[in-house]
Amino acid sequence: MNLILKKTLDDVLSKNCVIQVFGLGYVGFPLLVKLCTNGFHVLGIDNDSKKIERIQNGELLESESHLKEIVLKSIHSGDLVVDTQSAKSEKPRIGIICVPTPIPTKSIQSDIFVKDAVKAFLEMAKKGDVIILESSIEVGTTSKMKSMIESMGYKEGEDIGLCFCPERIDPKNEKWNLENIPRVIYCSDDLSFKIAKEIYQYINNSNLLRVKSAEIAEVVKSFENAFRLVNISLVNELAILCDKLGINVRDVLDAAATKPFGFLPFYPGAGAGGHCIPKDPRFLLESAKKLGLEFKTLENALSINIQMPKYVVDSIESLLIEKKLKKSVIICGLSYKPDIEDMRDSPGFKIYNELTERGFQVALYDPFFKNELSQKYVIENNIKDPDFKILPNLSDDSISSYDCLCIVQHHSKLKDRLKEIYKNSKIPIIYDCQGNLRFDPSSNSTLKILGG
Numbered sequence: 001m002n003l004i005l006k007k008t009l010d011d012v013l014s015k016n017c018v019i020q021v022f023g024l025g026y027v028g029f030p031l032l033v034k035l036c037t038n039g040f041h042v043l044g045i046d047n048d049s050k051k052i053e054r055i056q057n058g059e060l061l062e063s064e065s066h067l068k069e070i071v072l073k074s075i076h077s078g079d080l081v082v083d084t085q086s087a088k089s090e091k092p093r094i095g096i097i098c099v100p101t102p103i104p105t106k107s108i109q110s111d112i113f114v115k116d117a118v119k120a121f122l123e124m125a126k127k128g129d130v131i132i133l134e135s136s137i138e139v140g141t142t143s144k145m146k147s148m149i150e151s152m153g154y155k156e157g158e159d160i161g162l163c164f165c166p167e168r169i170d171p172k173n174e175k176w177n178l179e180n181i182p183r184v185i186y187c188s189d190d191l192s193f194k195i196a197k198e199i200y201q202y203i204n205n206s207n208l209l210r211v212k213s214a215e216i217a218e219v220v221k222s223f224e225n226a227f228r229l230v231n232i233s234l235v236n237e238l239a240i241l242c243d244k245l246g247i248n249v250r251d252v253l254d255a256a257a258t259k260p261f262g263f264l265p266f267y268p269g270a271g272a273g274g275h276c277i278p279k280d281p282r283f284l285l286e287s288a289k290k291l292g293l294e295f296k297t298l299e300n301a302l303s304i305n306i307q308m309p310k311y312v313v314d315s316i317e318s319l320l321i322e323k324k325l326k327k328s329v330i331i332c333g334l335s336y337k338p339d340i341e342d343m344r345d346s347p348g349f350k351i352y353n354e355l356t357e358r359g360f361q362v363a364l365y366d367p368f369f370k371n372e373l374s375q376k377y378v379i380e381n382n383i384k385d386p387d388f389k390i391l392p393n394l395s396d397d398s399i400s401s402y403d404c405l406c407i408v409q410h411h412s413k414l415k416d417r418l419k420e421i422y423k424n425s426k427i428p429i430i431y432d433c434q435g436n437l438r439f440d441p442s443s444n445s446t447l448k449i450l451g452g
């Protein structure tokens with residue numbers, strides 16, 4: 001029996017430990033609050049000092065606003081502490097790593113932030129501490145963290161436990177959330193698994209499937225998102241075919257979905273965005289490349305995904321030329337999916353880049369857009385012309401000088417207004433990337449649906 005990690009397990013059972021969550025973003029912050037409200041001593045660490053200040057003042061993101069009351073109360077009572085630095089503790093420390101993992105390039109490795117966070121944790125570590133990686137990581141990253149642990153003179157699985165439990169959260173999914181999504185986990189040893197189970201009891205009722213190796217868990221995470229990307233790209237290519245055939249892709253999908261086995265419906269759009277689906281499959285490509293292999297399905301899926309905004313712009317341009325209208329477009333929906341504020345790697349901004357390159361007059365609208373985050377959006381989306389025009393709303397006045405409304409994301413809060421714009425013919429052309437609007441013969445606006 002390993003007495004060091006056994007002592008940690010006993011301490012975790014009595015909550016006599018400190019949980020340090022590194023990275024207080026979409027993944028780390030709700031986790032931190034959940035553990036805090038379940039009676040753990042927690043410390044949230046983020047190297048963005050503005051974010052720390054924002055949290056301390058209770059200024060939360062829209063997606064976090066339901067936590068505001070409890071966050072303010074816990075900060076006030078001292079139960080919730082957030083800082084830019086980790087801290088030592090005499091109690092066992094459990095470090096949960098939720099930092100970003102960027103697409104690897106020549107100058108940046110995907111584990112750059114994970115390494116920084118693990119290093120910061122290890123610099124204050126002692127025997128009995130445990131690290132749980134939650135970030136989506138490339139194959140081999142957990143093994144690199146094991147080397148980091150050993151380079152500090154500790155034995156992984158004896159002095160320090162190491163787990164990888166990839167986050168699977170799907171923002172705004174009505175059915176599946178932090179509390180009920182089952183998780184896959186790799187643990188260096190049985191006691192670390194018991195420790196993790198005890199902690200995840202308060203997260204997802206310990207619904208954890210332990211896999212045999214870190215590499216299995218790493219491939220599982222990337223493969224899940226590769227599966228989604230491939231299917232999204234497949235249906236987007238089908239939408240392009242249906243456009244040419246003059247049939248509606250949704251009629252095809254609804255009919256195909258009656259097959260009770262071997263078919264899963266995915267729906268077309270201007271391309272998958274965000275910090276997960278277009279990124280994680282690249283980790284598998286990297287693994288394949290390192291082994292001298294190709295992963296052609298993924299390469300094709302990524303290239304179709306990149307092409308989608310261009311396809312949307314080609315279609316809009318042809319329509320405007322055909323109808324002899326001005327090259328003026330409003331892009332509605334800048335987040336990467338409906339009803340969220342996250343604008344990372346957004347198809348709406350890709351459409352913006354393409355339209356401005358082609359000399360269109362473009363305006364942008366998203367009810368989740370925050371002026372104070374403009375610079376962040378520019379960096380995250382590689383925006384070529386940062387002097388974008390943002391409309392304050394979709395009122396008749398705001399849209400009157402444009403000839404096309406391109407709906408990239410159907411936010412629920414815009415449902416009625418978008419219907420009204422179409423029904424009352426407020427703009428000559430509506431291009432609906434998600435196909436939520438229904439054809440209305442009484443409208444004088446032209447409605448074009450991607451794949452319809």
Ligand SMILES: NC(=O)c1ccc[n+]([C@@H]2O[C@H](COP(=O)([O-])OP(=O)(O)OC[C@H]3O[C@@H](n4cnc5c(N)ncnc54)[C@H](O)[C@@H]3O)[C@@H](O)[C@H]2O)c1
Pocket residue numbers: 022023024025026027028045046047048051098099100101113114116117134135136137167168169170171275276
């Ligand atoms: N957002 C999602 O829906 C989602 C879902 C599943 C998995 N993931 C994965 O989870 C990880 C985190 O994603 P996210 O969306 O929460 O990212 P995020 O950008 O919202 O938050 C990450 C935070 O980490 C901070 N940070 C960076 N380096 C740090 C360091 N060394 N120490 C402390 N803080 C540091 C950043 O300042 C940022 O606030 C990524 O690997 C992502 O792929 C995200």
